[in-house]
Amino acid sequence: MQQTLEALISKCEHLAFDLQFTHAKNWKRDGSMDDRSPAAHRFLVGYLPIYIPREIIHAMGGLPVGIMGSGDRMQIIKGDAYYQSYICHLPRGVVELALSGALSEFDAFIFPSICDVVRNLSGMFQIFKADAFIKYLDLPQNFLSEVGGAYYRREMETVIEGIQAHLSLAPIPEDLWRERLNHSIRLYNENRALIERIVTLRQEFPWRLSAVDWYCILRSGITMPVEEHNNILYEVEGMLQEERGRPLDNIRVVISGAFCEQPPLGLIKTIELAGCYIVDDDFMLGSRWIEGNIEENTADPMAAIVEAYLQHSTFSASLYEAAPASGTKVERLAELVRRRKADGVVFAAASFCDPALLDRPELQNGLERAGLRTIGFQYSENTGQFKVIKEEVGAFSDSIKLWDAVPEAGGIGDAASSQLVQVWLPTVLDEIDIVA
Amino acid sequence: MSNYYLGIDLGSTTSKAVIINQHDEIIGRGITNTRANYEVASEIARLEAVYNARFSLLKRMLHSELEANPELRRYVSDLEEAFQYLEFRMRADRLYRQLVTTTGEYLSIDNQPKILSALGRIFENAIPEIKEQYLHKNLGSKNQFFRDIFFEQYNHEVTKLESPALFEPLMTVFDKSITPVENEILPLDFAALVHEAMDILEEKYTGFAERQTSTGFAFDEELNLLAGNVRQVSETIKKHIDRIAAQKIDIANMVGTGYGRALLPFPKESIRSEILCHAFGAHISFPETRTVLDIGGQDTKAIQVDAQGFVTSFQMNDRCAAGCGRYLGYIADELGMTLSELGDTATKSEHETTICSTCTVFAGAELRELQNLGVPREDILGGLHKAIVSRAMSLMARSGGVRNEFTFTGGVARNPAVLKYLSQFVFENYGTDITMNVHPDSIFMGALGGAHFARLGVNIELPTAKKSSSVPMMPTMAEELV
Amino acid sequence: MSKIITPPPFLKTAAKAPAAFPSKAGAAKPAEVVKERSMLLQKEMLGDLFHSLTTAKETGRKVVYTFVPGNLSELILAFDMLPVYPEINALQWGMRKKSGQLIRDAEKYGYSEDVCTYVKCDVGMFLNGNIGPTGEKLPPPDLLLLSYTGCFTFLKWFESLQKLYPGVPTAMLHTPYAADGIVTDDMVKYMTRQLEEDVIPKMEQVSGKKFNPEKLAHHLDLAKESEDWIAKLFDLTKQVPSPIDAYFAGVYYIGPINAGFRGAESAVEYYHQLYDEVAARAALGKPPITPEGELEEEKFRLVVEGPPNWTHFREFWKLFYDMGVVVVASSYTKVGGYFDEGFRHEATKPLESLARYCMGCYTNYSLPERINMLEKFIVDYKADGFLINSIKSCNSFSAGQLLIMRELESRLGVPVSFIESDLVDPRYFSYANIKNRLDSFFQMMDQRKRVGGRQPFTRQAPEIASQRVGRASSPDTLLPILQAEGML
Structure with a gap:
């Protein structure tokens, strides 16, 4: 049994980090229709972090493939030629992939609205990949159904129409479309539910599956059809029912801020090795964007997707905090920490990530006011040096253990602990010339 | 009468x-390390040239x-070495005086005698050793700078004293003395010095004959010939040397460039x-050049040139100096190696480590971490050089790629590992026709x-330059050269 | 007789050209100081605004914090509210060379060194008692009008301000990005719905006044007039020589229209006056005026992309005019609206034209459209070169600029160059570094300009012992050759 899980993890890691997207390309080449496929014409839609409504691509018979950058697994030359040193690392890897031919069989690319860098990257792709359909998906920052909702629906329709026009696909008859989209919604609901169940299981028994292994399993999902990923998740869920490994005296943390440019595996590993169980995080946030289910089997499944976005989006630095009923970002993060029974929050943001870094002071101050302990640092997807992070996170973990062991000595006002929790790491990890 | 043209490149580390x-x-090249005083650095480089x-x-x-x-050829080349030794010795004498002064100024009366006597011993041993290297090991052709040559020997002699108490004060006085000495232009009479050099050679070859007898065997045809008739050889060419020493070298025009050019005492x-x-230097050397990469101490430049050697586009590294000569110097210090060892070691790597951070601030930590993990030094250095080259490649891509003939210039072009990876990357990315x-x-x-711009001189002017009828000259240039 | 014109009071900076960069004798003709009427007007307008802001509490006028790109000046005027533009405060702090400390204070508070320095300067200002760059305390906002056009950071910025001013209502206006180079009816509708459903109701609520469509129409008419003059003004720089510098002086000229006066009577008067003054210069064929007097000769014409640096604005400008370089068109002067191609606010389509205005600001343009616009500038304004000042703070501008540069170079063969600085972080302005690049660029343009008119140089390879290393197919041959040459 254990052997199987390891084999599964290793397969997932391979898929998750295959920068040639072989699995997806093979899927497209295989092309043979299954019963749900709308046409013999399979197609690949690459999408950038964070969230796109993958259901509509799936219902059209395409495969949405997440492009999360090149991590620490590719030498960047062409990508660097287009970016100044003060821009995050993610788009360099994406440009490198585009210009080195790794994305050659992709038919379309979707750039959801995250930040100005990804926004402008969509324009660069209009030049680099003139043979593909390029869509900047401007997710609404207005959450009224008749305003932002109506606009979002049109945005999704332009995706559909654009892909159809680009690939000369016939429009799908309304009844069939409704059926297909409802089916796709069900599959992705299943996917999100499985993810949520495994995260909950891991929260309870974090030693059964390391954060790195879980990350690979989760990330592999953006490279394959959702049906396939659901099968993997079922297997993993089953295997996690049984005891594996043994608990360590680790603290439990939630990671926040790593929603777009993904941290290298080494960084996730480092946090665990430094004595922290990662019980929740915002890695691969797009796969968990909608909280709960999108309404299934409705007469207007597009409307269901829209409403889910408007009402049940998770919180994120890329999304306007309209002070909705579900609370502010600080409140929602604090609530997550409590729900996951975490001891503290690790703010890990990509260097030069404006959304994450601009959110951080208020989140950190807010959590500390709420009595939660935090630590923060920056990384880039190709960071290769973790020693400082390990020491700081280790100190954070030790301070929490110590603090908890002697409750009467503690308290938020405690000098020693508050000094520790306010530890800030150097804010620069890569390529910054510090000016005297 | 011949006309000559001078180009001075005042770089951040060398002039x-x-x-x-x-x-x-x-017909002449001169190089020196750039000191705080740019004027002196450029003047010394000029005099050397x-x-x-x-x-x-x-x-x-x-x-x-x-x-x-062949023996005459050998004689002339040895003569230049001897001349360079004498230049070195002049500065060493000056340093000795400065060290004595500094000792008087900074050290307690009790300490002074011990230090002064130690300094005496150090110089007694160091100078002949360095002379030996000039006369027999071509030290002069290695383009090393006074500070480096002398300090290596000084350090060696201080260590030999085996007196820990003296170490600290000796280093302090050296640090305090070296900069003023480097920043001084020493009055030098070429004719007198070259005659002295001839005397030294005579001594060398006479000594050589004796030495050969005593050691039994050493075969060097030219030296053998010289040892036999050094007096005759020097007599033969003395009049030529005197003529050359007396010849005026008129600099008809000059152009200054480089990082510190704004500080050059030249007219605008x-x-x-x-x-x-x-770009023009590269074009002159290789007329088919269309892409130039220059990695200097402080910055990296990727330049595209046309068939006339004119720049059509260029890119320089951004604010971050990672990947330039300074960075390599920093890494060498960090690992306690010399710059030349750094490149040599890196070429031995077969499995280069991936180095992510070419940031000067963080590379040190990353290096130590990798060393702690037991990664072989050559693989770390291989990876590091590869990272530097990949940055340069990005800069070239930014400037328009690599076309036709590609010329690599700058101090870092002497680093064999950079050359190795650069050629690899260039051929991989731009095809093997390059x-x-x-x-x-x-x-x-x-x-x-x-220098070539200086020769074209009047043909090119700066946007603000007024047309000038007289040839602009550096003040010292107007004086007759010694 | 030429005149030395003092910088308009709007952006009047305490900074003088520092002693380290003495002015070049002969760059400007001796001159007497004469203030153009437009400058007096501008001074008056801004003086009035600041006075109104300082007395807002007593007068009971409501204060709106909002941004320059996609600003809703006419609507603010229609509600008789007073605007505060945090970017303008930040840039004025920068010009007064006092932004550095504010930025460091924000960094101490927890803001990363990596993020936008306008935000940090603003947060720093708040942490220091919200004293504005004029030395007077700014009134707190009654409404945060987050008209977020072309820059995500605006959104984050106002989320921060929401925390700093708890309880102050925010009206959010999401401007869809014109990613495909077109503005669709759906986009317009999305915006007008937001105006109707969120922005106007909040303005009514805060101001206590009912929305008056006629008043808005009145201000839209006035806006159109100002826009006409601005478009004509920036058209004058197509002349050779250009009568003004469209970037360094241009940022002064766009001051009023970007600081809340678009749609005001005074702006119409100002821009009309300004146009007349500049047109008069143009008619006489006069080159631009610099802080040191009239330029002797326009030697090079540039198109510049990207905002200027504010902390060293004068030194930066001087690097150009000392070399006779004039900026004839720039994208930065289009951040508060792009009027060259005929867009005008329209009283007959009030909300629609507000929406279209927001979507037409430069930073809302897609990258290919920015390239097209800049290409047009280079051609129409007869530029000799194209320069990017890449701003660390501003990813909206900066991300992708290197592709813009490459594209323009390959389309037009125009000499291009790239420098880097920041808006208001003095740590990111390296004078030597920028001067080095600009000198090289200007000399390169000079060389290329001359090639057309003179025999190209033909050089023979002289006798230096040259070598060719490695004919590609076997890079390994490199090392043996080098070893043989004694280089290793």
């Missing part, structure tokens, strides 16, 4: 000077004789951007381009 004649031939030019002219004058007589009309100069040029004088390319 270079090149003199060409009206046939575009290089002038001395070097006199030896070049001597060789030209004696061209056919040198061809015919004589200052040209280093981008244009490096010709890659590296000039042995690559460090002088900016100065060479400057």
Whole structure:
């Protein structure tokens, strides 16, 4: 049994980090229709972090493939030629992939609205990949159904129409479309539910599956059809029912801020090795964007997707905090920490990530006011040096253990602990010339 | 009368000077480390180039004789080494006086006698050792700077004293004394010094004959010949040497360039951007060049040039100096290696480690971490050089790629590991039709381009330059050169 | 007789050209100081605004914090509210060379060194008692009008301000990005719905006034007039020589229209006056005026992309005019609206034209459209070169600029160059570094300009012992050759 899980993890890691997207390309080449496929014409839609409504691509018979950058697994030359040193690392890897031919069989690319860098990257792709359909998906920052909702629906329709026009696909008859989209919604609901169940299981028994292994399993999902990923998740869920490994005296943390440019595996590993169980995080946030289910089997499944976005989006630095009923970002993060029974929050943001870094002071101050302990640092997807992070996170973990062991000595006002929790790491990890 | 043209490249770490004649031939090169005082650095580089030019002219004058007589050829080349030794010794004498002064100023009366006597011993041992290296090991042709040459020996001698109490004060007085000494232009009479050099050679070859007898065996045909008739050889060429020593080297025009060019004591009309100069130097050396990469101490430049050697586009590294010469120097310090060891070690790597951070601030930590993990040093260094080259590749891609012939210039072009990866990357990315040029004088390319601009002189002016009827000259240039 | 014109009071900076960069004798003709009427007007307008802001509490006027790109000046005027533009405060702090400390204070508070320095300067200002750059305390906002056009950071910025001013209502206006180079009816509708459903109701609520469509129409008419003059003004720089510098002086000229006066009577008067003054210069064929007097000769014409640096504005400008370089068109002067191609606010389509205005600001343009616009500038304004000043703070501008540069170079063969600085972080302005690049660029343009008119140089390879290294197919041959040459 254990052997199987390891084999599964290793397969997932391979898929998750295959920068040639072989699995997806093979899927497209295989092309043979299954019963749900709308046409013999399979197609690949690459999408950038964070969230796109993958259901509509799936219902059209395409495969949405997440492009999360090149991590620490590719030498960047062409990508660097287009970016100044003060821009995050993610788009360099994406440009490198585009210009080195790794994305050659992709038919379309979707750039959801995250930040100005990804926004402008969509324009660069209009030049680099003139043979593909390029869509900047401007997710609404207005959450009224008749305003932002109506606009979002049109945005999704332009995706559909654009892909159809680009690939000369016939429009799908309304009844069939409704059926297909409802089916796709069900599959992705299943996917999100499985993810949520495994995260909950891991929260309870974090030693059964390391954060790195879980990350690979989760990330592999953006490279394959959702049906396939659901099968993997079922297997993993089953295997996690049984005891594996043994608990360590680790603290439990939630990671926040790593929603777009993904941290290298080494960084996730480092946090665990430094004595922290990662019980929740915002890695691969797009796969968990909608909280709960999108309404299934409705007469207007597009409307269901829209409403889910408007009402049940998770919180994120890329999304306007309209002070909705579900609370502010600080409140929602604090609530997550409590729900996951975490001891503290690790703010890990990509260097030069404006959304994450601009959110951080208020989140950190807010959590500390709420009595939660935090630590923060920056990384880039190709960071290769973790020693400082390990020491700081280790100190954070030790301070929490110590603090908890002697409750009467503690308290938020405690000098020693508050000094520790306010530890800030150097804010620069890569390529910054510090000016005297 | 011959006219000469001077180019000076005042870089952040080294200052270079090149003199060409009206046939575009290089006749003199000079290099020195750039000190706080840019004026002195450029003047020293210029003087070095002038001395070097006199030896070049001597060789030209004696061209056919040198061809015919190997011992004469050897004599002339040894003469330049001896001359350089004497230059070194002048500065060493000056340093000794400065050390004595500094000792008097900074050390307690009780300590002074011990230090002064130690200094005496150090110089007694160090100077002959360095002389030996000049006369027998071609130290002069290695383009090393006074500070480095002397300090190596000084450090060696201080360690030999085996007196820990003296170590600290000896280092302190050295640190306090070296900079003023480096920043001084020493009055030098070329004719007198070259005659002294001839005396030294006579002593050398006479000594050589004796030494050979005592050690039994050493075969060096030229030296054997010289040992036999050194007096005759020196008599033969003395009059030529005197002529060269007396010859005026008129600098008809000059151009200054480089990082510190704004600080050069030249008229504005004589200052040209280093981008244009490096590109022109590369074009002069390899006329088919269309892409130039220059990695210097402080910055990296990727330049595209046209068939006339004119710049059509260029890119420089951004604010971050990672990947430049300074960065390599920092890494070398970090690992306790010399710069040349750094490149040599890196070429031995077969499995380069991936180095992510070419940031000067963080690379040190990453290196230590990798060392702690037991990664072989050559693989770390291999990865590091690869990372530097990949940055340069990005810069070239930014400037328009690599086209036709590609010429690599600047001090870092002497680093074999950089060359290895650069050629790998260039051929992988731009095809195998690219010709890659590296000039042995690559460090002088900016100065060479400057000298050629000086020769074209009046043809090119700066946007603000007023047309000037007289040829602009550096103040010292108007004086007769010694 | 030429005149030395003092910088308009709007952006009047305490900074003088520092002693380290003495002015070049002969760059400007001796001159007497004469203030153009437009400058007096501008001074008056801004003086009035600041006075109104300082007395807002007593007068009971409501204060709106909002941004320059996609600003809703006419609507603010229609509600008789007073605007505060945090970017303008930040840039004025920068010009007064006092932004550095504010930025460091925000960094101490927890803001990363990596993020936008306008935000940090603003947060720093708040942490220091919200004293504005004029030395007077700014009134707190009654409404945060987050008209977020072309920059995500605006959104984050106002989320921060929401925390700093708890309880102050925010009206959010999401401007869809014109990613495909077109503005669709759906986009317009999305915006007008937001105006109707969120922005106007909040303005009514805060101001206590009912929305008056006629008043808005009145201000839209006035806006149109100002826009006409601005478009004509920036058209004058097509002349050779250009009568003004469209970037360094241009940022002064766009001051009023970007600081809340678009739609005001005074702006119409100002821009009309300004146009007349500049047109008069143009008619005489006069080159631009610099802080040191009239330029002797326009030697090079540039198109510049990207905002200027504010902390060293004068030194930066001087690097150009000392070399006779004039900026004839720039994208930065289009951040508060792009009027060259005929867009005008329209009283007959009030909300629609507000929406279209927001979507037409430069930073809302897609990258290919920015390239097209800049290409047009280079051609129409007869530029000799194209320069990017890449701003660390501003990813909206900066991300992708290197592709813009490459594209323009390959389309037009125009000499291009790239420098880097920041808006208001003095740590990111390296004078030597920028001067080095600009000198090289200007000399390169000079060389290329001359090539057309003179015999190209033909050089022979002289006798230096040259070598060719490695004919590609076997890079390994490199090492043996080098070893043989004694280089290793």
